[in-house]
Amino acid sequence: MAATFTPAEIAEVTALADRARASDGVAPFSDDLFPAARSGETTVALTVHADADSGSGGGALTGAAYAARQGDRLAAELVVDPARRRRGLGGALLAELLAAAPGELWLWSHGDHPAAAALARRHGLVRARELLQLRRRIAPGALPEPRLPDGVRLRPFQPGRDEAAWLEVNNAAFSWHPEQGGQTLDDIRSAEAAPDFDPAGFLLAVDADDRVLGFHWTKVHPHDPNPGRDTLSSRGRESNGPGGSADEPLGEVYVLGVAPAAHGRGLGGALTTAGLRYLADVAGVRTVTLYVEGDNTAAVRLYEREGFTRHAVDVAYRRD
Structure with a gap:
């Protein structure tokens, strides 16, 4: 676990977010919060790679999450590669994120995806705010x-x-x-x-x-x-x-x-x-x-x- 992404990781995370947007029709990261990740102002920065289980490192980035200040709150966003979903990566990332950011944390789901709602329920999170577009x-x-x-x-x-x-x-x-x-x-x-x-x-x-x-x-x-x-x-x-x-x-x-x-x-x-x-x-x-x-x-x-x-x-x- 790290507090910030490296410049190389930012490039990988941005490419991952682009793949998710192309698949889902909605960007996983917001223009309001993701600049904090680019500028190194995050408090938690997590990545998962394709060969994470092998421990060898260096595989393709398949998931990422981060937390940063958003106004008077700590907020977070999470994304899993569309080709690697339904394998427990999202749940593992969320569990690590919640452990790394104790106390009040607001987690955004852009587009109100049903899978995100199910993941939130499994981890004891409640629907607290709706932002209409x-x-x-x-x-x-x-x-x-x-x-x-x-x-x-x-x-x-x-x-x-x-x-x-x-x-x-x-x-x-x-x-x-x-x-x-x-x-x-x-x-x-x-x-x-x-x-x-x-x-x-x-x-x-x-x-x-x-x-x-x-x-x-x-x-x-x-x-x-x-x-x-x-x-x-x-x-x-x-x-x-x-x-x-x-x-x-x-x-x-x-x-x-x-x-x-x-x-x-x-x-x-x-x-x-x-x-x-x-x-x-x-x-x-x-x-x-x-x-x-x-x-x-x-x-x-x-x-x-x-x-x-x-x-x-x-x-x-x-x-x-």
Whole structure:
């Protein structure tokens, strides 16, 4: 057992995750947690090789698991090579992971795979959180102008100027959220340094005094990381469903928040429309995805009114 993966292991683990995604239609590792593995910020890093039983080492990587901080919690992800499943590797990895990370641990199952649910039950883990992935198709010129309250306008985020104001609104809006709440200046600066950061698609709703009332932070992914099995089976063909094509860019409602003092003014709907218009008319994407807590009824209703439907669900299990 190690605390971190070596650079060579990271390459192997990434290739293993790609094989699992191609087979399952969903990535086994999240964009939110796996960067900790790449940067060596894990607390546990486990690997299993094809010839592990022989003790000779050096065989092909067949399974991997790791744990890292995710907001205020320790979270973990696990993957087994699709060609080596149903041989007890997943159970062995999970048992070793639970032994190596005592105390509170949240284990993610992306796509809510039935095998993961059965594995969790066998190890005494309970279903603790559901993260819904919703999607909709969009087209250029098809979305209306956002209906903003009087005295409110939209402008793009300005790096070097808006960090503190955004942090204040974000942390107030998501004070209840284990990952999005409690963001720091280092967090937003790290996000600004990422290659997918686009300030033009990071929209702020401000009042006449330029105070930030809400925001819609959008992203564009070059390819769909979680197309689903149906989309993978039609790779290369245009899809009319909410999944789109696996090879086309994918827009994301990355974070959308409204300051508590500005609730009840229709800003959430206006910001949603404004971000979708940007993704359709400027970024040129045709499918948009977002993640929302399954028990956040108000947000789910808002997005359903905007035409989003369920695409997938990620589940977090934890010790009972």
